Amino acid sequence: MDLIPWEDGFSIDIAGIDEQHKKMLSIINKLNSLFREKKTDSLEEIAAVIQEMIEYAFYHFQTEEKYFELFSYEKSKEHIEIHNQYRAKIEDWYKRYSETRDGAVFFEISSYLHDWWTLHINHTDRDYAPFLKEHGVS
Ligand SMILES: [Fe+2]
Ligand SMILES: [Fe+2]
Numbered sequence: 001m002d003l004i005p006w007e008d009g010f011s012i013d014i015a016g017i018d019e020q021h022k023k024m025l026s027i028i029n030k031l032n033s034l035f036r037e038k039k040t041d042s043l044e045e046i047a048a049v050i051q052e053m054i055e056y057a058f059y060h061f062q063t064e065e066k067y068f069e070l071f072s073y074e075k076s077k078e079h080i081e082i083h084n085q086y087r088a089k090i091e092d093w094y095k096r097y098s099e100t101r102d103g104a105v106f107f108e109i110s111s112y113l114h115d116w117w118t119l120h121i122n123h124t125d126r127d128y129a130p131f132l133k134e135h136g137v138s
Helices: 016-035 040-071 075-101 103-135
Strands: none
Touching: 016 040, 016 103, 040 075, 040 103, 075 103
16 A cells, blocks of 8 residues: 555646656655565665655755746745755655664654645645646646
């Protein structure tokens, strides 16, 4: 069972962004499975997926923030602040994980990942969708 299964209801009706959200969730789900199956023999694979999870989120935030800047989105500041909280949280978590390489540390953050992405996509991101669409983003 995926940690955050993609549902059609997650769509904010902007194909490029939906694709990025789908990919983001699939990386988190892949990492969750690795830890759940206790694939402790594949530390390298786990490290690679963690790296992918961090880098892809940062890349995705940049995509959104570039649009905000380009079109002067009025809620840009508060939206970026929420991204920054995630950046800080995940970096702090990664530091702790790196010190221990303990799978249990993943489960400290898994419910945060679930709640953060579900809420962020469904509310914070959904909020900008009509604005971006007005500016021709599809
Ligand atoms: Fe966002
Ligand atoms: Fe997003």
